[in-house]
Amino acid sequence: MIVELGHFALVLALAVAAVQMVLPLIGAERRDARLMAVAGPAAVVQFLLIAASFAALTNAFVTSDFSLKLVVENSHTAKPMLYKVAGVWGNHEGSLLLWMLALSFYGACAHWFGGRLPATLKARVLAVQGAIAVAFLLFMLFTSNPFLRLVNPPLNGQDMNPLLQDPGLAFHPPFLYLGYVGLSMAFSFAVAALIEGRVDAAWGRWVRPWTLMAWMFLTIGIAMGSWWAYYELGWGGFWFWDPVENASFMPWLIATALLHSAIVVEKRESLKAWTMLLAILAFGFSLIGTFIVRSGVITSVHAFANDPARGVFILLLLGVFMGGALLLFAARAGNLEARGVFAVVSREGALVANNLLLSVAAFVVFIGTIWPLVGEVLLGRALSVGAPFFDAAFTPFMVALALILPLGAVLPWKRGTLRRALRLQMPALVLALALMLLAYALATSRSALGPVGLGLGVWLVAGSALDLWQRTGHAGYGHRMARLFRLPRSDWGKAMAHAGLGVVIFGVAAVMAWVVEDIRVVKPGETYPLGPYEVTFKGITEVPGPNYMSSMAELEVRQGGALVAVLHPEKRSYPFAQMGTTEAAIHKGVTRDIYIALGDPQQGGGHVVRSYLKPFANWLWAGAILMGLGGLMSLSDRRYRVAAGASSRRAAAQPAE
């Protein structure tokens, strides 16, 4: 019964979304306040209905209702409760419902917090949100309905893929979806503004918090996925340039660009058309990502042909939304007059360079992702595009971005000189170069990766700190310290996010360049060296888990006789899902992780053991968290709290930065 109610709520949500799509749009056109007023309540009702539907599906998973096809295919009574709940979105249909929940939540938020938006703009934004909801609800109900019942329910389920039964991955999709879907708000604002034919500083101020929020969730979501891959997949890789990863990375790159160009719209009323385009493309890449992942087209053209309904539907969605929005853009963008003028060397100019590099990087990821498809369909060649390509083709743009960032961050608006920016950042530059050379001199290998990563990281972190310090004026030291903590939160957010990027770059380079690896067969009682440590293999015990059996090894790590850590890497086998997983044991440290994974037993006795020292691995995720916190800091800035709907007159009254 609860399942039917959930199903019904979903159908009802479709009807409500249809109303939300049509009436406010007509209302805005005719300046009919009553019709426009439908939008807000409709968005809230739509959210409540989808929340009810989501609750019904969650209930089915929690109570192991095996009359539901989805529950049978993705759950098991013995599965721990956390993963029963996470199982709701650990599959195609359920994850779409989560997608819809996020979409309708944003819509409701636009109503709750958008009280001071101009009535017509608000009505149009919510109408576009309604249109997206209609499309995805149709997609769900016709091709991916989570509420399908089975005629003959089995006694138990098939369990969820055990690799997904992990806390890191349980919360990875919700974050990612809040990010993806958050970009739909930027899209709706862009389309609404194009219909209105007006884009001003206030528009930039409204759209930026949504983009910031989406970007923050994407950042954290991607970092979570990377962290999960690091400890779960067994050899400590953290990024594989897999199509599925790229699907989330492209929207992130575009969202980052959008975040920066929206600043120019907000502060200088320039780059309006470009920002519109980015807002459209950011959501477009979210849809493309959805298409890539859902249709299976990248795995193989044949997988797509086997079940084309879903793929074709998403392609259709993509065509309608992108085609429509871009047509509108082409028709209206010319009318968006730019007010702020600026020289090439200026803050605006630097932000244009930022946008260019990020967009090109996103395009490189995009073409690399679809190239195997192009090869198969157009060239008739079976091609692979993997990590070595992306490492070579993508990295230079990020290096260039990191190089110009600290300089661009201190350039003044309108017009500046490179010389002055360089002078301001000279201490950071000297420090970065010195540490880079030091690392190069000390390193045993002649690889430039580690030192360059260190140099770029220091350049970004020190550059951000200097930028912040220089905002405190020229008074005495104590006065400046006091002022430092009274700086606007957006300044702190900017510095934190940029420093976070530096930390990530350093972490990535360090862990790739300076890893120590040891692969060997060991028997119980044997000791082997690993960098400065001695590792002793104690033996293996069989340990039962809730829905798996585990072979758990015990290893002691000592340094100069003193015990550093006792590690328990596992190999688990999940009988219901008929799969195995490895659980690496990691001793985390500030400067290095000791990472040990257990391999197969050998015929002559003993086990394969892989041991790694991963230098500065934690910095990678710490950097990502710092970036996310920077976003949060910026989001809590006073001007968004007080001015979330203020007029452009008030916006103009605020000093630029």
Next chain:
Amino acid sequence: MRLIPALFSLALLTTPAWAVRPDEMLSDPALEARARALSRDLRCLVCRNENIDDSDADLAHDLRVLLRERLVAGDSDAQAMAFIVDRYGEFVLLKPVMSGANLVLWLAGPGLLVLGGGIAWTMLRRRARAAEGAGLTPEEQARLDALMRDRA
């Protein structure tokens, strides 16, 4: 076919991997290092997006052994790779060759950067110049200069 859940497909395509095994490794560290480096550019053909160094599939094992055999036989890196591409096709290369149609792939990024940079540059210059033009007339400029001189 039951479609793989979106964000989780990664999990399915990279099942716990056992990569290089101790019994496969060459005793000569220099040769082994070359083999490891080359392995990262070779795809495990039956896996999704896994190189043979990371994969535990039987085929990956065969390829690792084959690659090491070629290196031990005295092949250069390029010869060993060519040998494997001859046998398994260019699908085995994770880094597509930089020639023919693949040039589109390789040059897409730099090309777009140059194109976009060029467009941005000209537009900014034109706009900046237009703004300058809309600024002061020659008479106004002369008067301003005079005023500035007076102050100095």
